[in-house]
Amino acid sequence: MLDAKTIEIIKSTVPVLEEYGQTITKRFYEMMFENHPELLNIFNHANQKQGRQQQALANAVYAAAANIDNLGNILPVVKQIGEKHRSLGIKPEHYPIVGENLLAAMKDVLGDAATDDIMEAWKKAYGVIADAFITVEKEMYEAAENQPGGWKDFRNFIVVKKVKESDVITSFYLQPEDKQAIASYLPGQYISVKLSIPGETYTHIRQYSLSDAPGKDYYRISVKKETGMNGKPDGKVSTYLHDVVKEGDILPLSAPAGDFTLDESHGLPIVLISGGVGLTPLMSMLNTLVEKGSRREVTFIHAAINGNYHAMKKHVDTVADNNENVRAFFCYEKPTDDDRKNGCFAKEGYVDLDWLKKILPSNEAHFYFCGPVPFMRTVKHALEDWGVPEDRIHFEFFGPAMALEKE
Numbered sequence: 128m129l130d131a132k133t134i135e136i137i138k139s140t141v142p143v144l145e146e147y148g149q150t151i152t153k154r155f156y157e158m159m160f161e162n163h164p165e166l167l168n169i170f171n172h173a174n175q176k177q178g179r180q181q182q183a184l185a186n187a188v189y190a191a192a193a194n195i196d197n198l199g200n201i202l203p204v205v206k207q208i209g210e211k212h213r214s215l216g217i218k219p220e221h222y223p224i225v226g227e228n229l230l231a232a233m234k235d236v237l238g239d240a241a242t243d244d245i246m247e248a249w250k251k252a253y254g255v256i257a258d259a260f261i262t263v264e265k266e267m268y269e270a271a272e273n274q275p276g277g278w279k280d281f282r283n284f285i286v287v288k289k290v291k292e293s294d295v296i297t298s299f300y301l302q303p304e305d306k307q308a309i310a311s312y313l314p315g316q317y318i319s320v321k322l323s324i325p326g327e328t329y330t331h332i333r334q335y336s337l338s339d340a341p342g343k344d345y346y347r348i349s350v351k352k353e354t355g356m357n358g359k360p361d362g363k364v365s366t367y368l369h370d371v372v373k374e375g376d377i378l379p380l381s382a383p384a385g386d387f388t389l390d391e392s393h394g395l396p397i398v399l400i401s402g403g404v405g406l407t408p409l410m411s412m413l414n415t416l417v418e419k420g421s422r423r424e425v426t427f428i429h430a431a432i433n434g435n436y437h438a439m440k441k442h443v444d445t446v447a448d449n450n451e452n453v454r455a456f457f458c459y460e461k462p463t464d465d466d467r468k469n470g471c472f473a474k475e476g477y478v479d480l481d482w483l484k485k486i487l488p489s490n491e492a493h494f495y496f497c498g499p500v501p502f503m504r505t506v507k508h509a510l511e512d513w514g515v516p517e518d519r520i521h522f523e524f525f526g527p528a529m530a531l532e533k534e
């Protein structure tokens with residue numbers, strides 16, 4: 128437990144650190160990767176370049192520090208981040224490295240303003256915060272390993288099938304090389320894939336949602352090939368998966384993780400809203416509900432650029448045709464002439480509140496959504512404007528979750 132003086136110093140310095148947030152965290156990453164280049168095997172280089180992760184980690188440390196006298200307040204956030212850390216293989220021995228470099232960066236940027244008292248207080252506080260994460264993550268590693276078919280760290284999987292789902296999305300069916308059982312998962316969860324790309328110095332780890340219902344002898348992920356735009360380079364990992372990885376190749380995976388999962392403790396209808404490749408966790412939810420024979424009302428809403436980009440359409444249409452409790456609506460941003468001829472979409476443009484109100488009987492439902500940032504922001508705000516209470520709004524955000532609150 129921290130003493131009252133330390134707590135006071137921490138609380139009074141959080142606002143200052145937040146003010147210098149970007150500068151400190153930029154310096155922190157520079158220092159950390161200089162001192163520990165091996166960590167580039169774990170961190171997402173693309174996120175680093177865009178500064179997104181820089182904000183996320185530091186903001187989380189400050190948020191924790193602001194609650195330092197009652198870390199229980201932020202336990203749900205610690206758990207959510209812990210899921211990501213566990214999936215990436217973050218270990219207790221990594222924490223002092225982050226702590227040392229974060230503190231050194233604070234001192235470097237703040238200079239004399241960071242007095243010995245302040246630095247001492249932050250050292251103690253970081254230790255308490257790190258312990259909270261390490262404790263939560265230890266339990267998660269044990270749970271991942273001890274579940275039937277479970278494992279710790281990474282396990283080799285064979286790509287048994289590659290299926291093109293749209294012009295930009297391809298599914299990979301993955302079975303364990305050791306031919307043993309695989310852990311079940313909750314629809315909405317993700318796995319991490321660790322790739323060693325020839326010519327690259329460091330490994331790349333990416334999270335992909337499992338896109339089919341659990342209970343099969345394979346995992347399925349569906350990956351979008353990220354083509355560079357507006358000066359952004361092509362996605363190294365997705366391009367490699369699409370263009371180079373072939374059936375028979377091995378991919379190391381970590382066990383399923385994540386807290387974006389279906390809440391089945393209520394009888395309310397379920398609305399699944401996705402944009403682009405964000406459909407993957409929602410497809411798992413849809414397939415799970417249908418395979419379980421759920422009689423609950425399910426509405427599957429998907430936004431795509433047009434029919435060429437629309438993955439798994441045939442499957443969703445078949446599910447909706449064969450299950451009277453399931454309805455599907457598609458929204459195309461720029462439909463092609465063929466799309467118009469086929470009449471295969473319900474709305475042209477973007478998902479908005481007026482349209483949601485037209486196709487949904489009421490806001491009395493649990494809403495799950497996933498997609499690109501602008502899409503997520505629009506849907507979140509639309510649901511809030513419609514008066515959907517926070518506990519019925521669930522979303523998955525790949526990349527640091529806070530980006531949704533900012534801007």
Ligand code: HEM
Nearest residue numbers: 169170171174180183184187188221222225257526527528
């Ligand atoms: C992701 C916080 C320690 C490595 C994250 C995220 C947060 C965070 C908020 C973003 C989660 C999301 O995607 O929504 C923290 C805090 C830490 C801490 C508060 C210390 C108390 C560490 C350590 C490591 C680490 C010790 C390993 C050296 C990562 C990596 C990601 C991540 C690799 C994924 C994002 C990326 O690669 O860009 N962490 N973290 N973190 N964290 Fe931590």
